[in-house]
Amino acid sequence: MSRAAESCKIIFDDDGRIADFICRRLDISLPSSGVFGGLGFLIGGRLTGGILFSDIKPGVDAWLSIFSDNKRWCSRRVLYVIFDIAFNLLKCRRLNALIDTDNRASLRLAEGVGFRREGVMRQYRENGRDVYVLGMLKNECNYLKEKENKNV
Secondary structure: OOHHHHOOEEEEOOOOHHHHHHHHHHOOOOOOOOOOEEEEEEEOOEEEEEEEEEEEEOOOEEEEEEEEOOHHHOOHHHHHHHHHHHHHHOOOOEEEEEEEOOOHHHHHHHHHOOOEEEEEEOOOOOOOOOEEEEEEEHHHOHHHHHHHHHHO
């Protein structure tokens, strides 16, 4: 892990500003219900992105929206925190994400951390863009398994 990734500070969205920031940058509407909240990624003291948990059905699933303008946010530590919240704190058995079909970098990242492509929703976004539907089951999450194996 690079020093830059180690220096990514995670902050909790206690007032909704990070959720607004993520939605504005992704050009999506703020989810109307089931928003758990978000986490922000600070690098060098600057908000460079974050993650929003929404449409949460505890014990079932949640949706993730992620934005960052700096690739250095993505470290094992940050990914563990995200998946620990979703799978252990919220007790979800699966996570869902939508990624625009033309966003190859985000798709590569999502599939690289363990999400699987499950389908396409045509003209889903307000602007008419198509999106891939991605999902990850708790038992497929390597970041939780990795941490559990180290604690054994």
